[in-house]
Amino acid sequence: MRTRGSKRKHIEIEIEDGEKSKYFKKEEEIKLEALESVRGPPERESIDVEMVKKMGPDTYYDWVDARTKDEITYKPLEDKPHYPRNFLSIYQKVRIMRSKIATPVDSVGCAMIPLTVGKEFGESKETMLPRTYRFQLLIALMLSSQTKDEVNAKAMFNLKEYCKEDLKNPEGVTLESMSCIDQDTLAQLIYPVSFYTRKALYIKKTVKLLNENFDGDMPPDIVGLCSLPGVGPKMGYLALQKAWGKVDGIGVDVHVDRLCKMWQWVDPHKAKTPDHTRKLLEEWLPYNLWYEINPVLVGFGQVICLPRGKRCDLCMANDVCNAVDRKLVKSAKNRNELRKSRGNVAEWIQYLEETTKARETIKPDGDVKLVMEAKEENAP
Structure with a gap:
């Protein structure tokens, strides 16, 4: 029995990726659940691990980079019937924003x-x-x-x-x-x-x-x-x-998990943990985006769509986002007043101002591909 004035014993609990603590489960049981949730990857090109181990620095880094390109492209994605309704309209705009924003994940x-x-x-x-x-x-x-x-x-x-x-x-x-x-x-x-x-x-x-x-x-x-x-x-x-250089699954951290649920790209009721989100994403997301989606959404979540202090006034997708803060959008005229940020959005603000006219010419129900085409001339 705990007597008056005695201190409670502090128990340090760590759950990867912000998952809610499972207070009554042993660590071994939690690890077993994670292992059981691992699915085999779809049929992809096999990697000769022994060959990779023999590579020197002059070959290794270029080989890995070629398989996991960090460059964000402007090429419009092909629409598919099984995509979430708002996926293309949001993701393609987020791609453009990320190419103009310096974020912590890009350097550290x-x-x-x-x-x-x-x-x-x-x-x-x-x-x-x-x-x-x-x-x-x-x-x-x-x-x-x-x-x-x-x-x-x-x-x-x-x-x-x-x-x-x-x-x-x-x-x-x-x-x-x-x-x-x-x-x-x-x-x-x-x-x-x-x-x-x-x-x-x-x-x-x-x-x-x-x-x-x-x-x-x-x-x-x-x-x-x-x-x-x-x-x-x-x-x-x-x-x-x-x-x-093996893209066997999607890396889902707290930002990817949060944004995919917010935009309802996965069912929030089914995606109780980031690993649930991963498995639901892998059911429909094209394989060629399995690597890219992590750095794209992580950087976006670090600088623009933060858990607290969202920058909807800077977001190119504020006209199609289901979680937009309209008050922030109305304050867009003050977006040049830079707030303290983990990243650098100066280049994006300049780009946004230069392309506002092009964006305004697109009808509200216009195809997002038109928006992409309107900006390709200024794309890097």
Whole structure:
């Protein structure tokens, strides 16, 4: 019995991607549910993992980038009967906005962190070994849960600095250097991220598993990745994309989950978790958008359509969005008064002002393709 004045025991609970805490389920049961939810990918080109492992920096990064292009195009998408009614009208406009907005995920997203942070230490694609990149990508993903990209990058910087300066490892964060860091020190180094003590434990366990079960490299499939503590489908699919060039599933984080439910691209009643959203999206979203949709919606959710403080006054899709704030749209004349933002929208505001006349010539019921065509002349 708890006596008067005694403190409740604090229990740290971490659920990936903002899922509601399952207070009465053991961690092993939660992990089992995640593994059981993993579906095999559709029939796609198989990847020769051993071939990828043999690639040097001069080949590896270009090969992966060719399979997971970050460039956002303007080419109109073909309409399909099974698409949600508002998908094309919203998504194609979001694509245009994203090409003009600088967002945190573009520079310090998990896939970029190894190279972005590496530049601070004189590293580049030419000097970072692919295996080192894959390991750092995995660590960045494990640290990212419920943590902003900018904070995650700071934690990775701390790790790299310690590994290089204190451990004298020229490659910085590697499997070998992380094996030498005790759990308490690791927790202190990653302190800025949420649940840092739990994540330090997960990383130490993961380092051991990688050595014992995966030949010291990142697992090349979703089942192997989900067998690591603290790694769920979202992290796993993103890791496969940028580490092995394998687009086996959609990476659904809190932004993708929130926006897809808000626009009703998935049934909010069925999509109780981000992984539910992933499976529902994969039922109808064209495979060629499986990689793109994550960076497109994540950046859009970070800077324009935030959970709080939406910028409907800057949104090109405010005429078709079912969740638009009309008061903000009416205040569009003040959009040049930049608010504090995680990203940079100056180029987008300029572009928006220059193309307002073209947009106004389109009838309310006009085809969104006309809007795309009206802007292609100024497209990069």
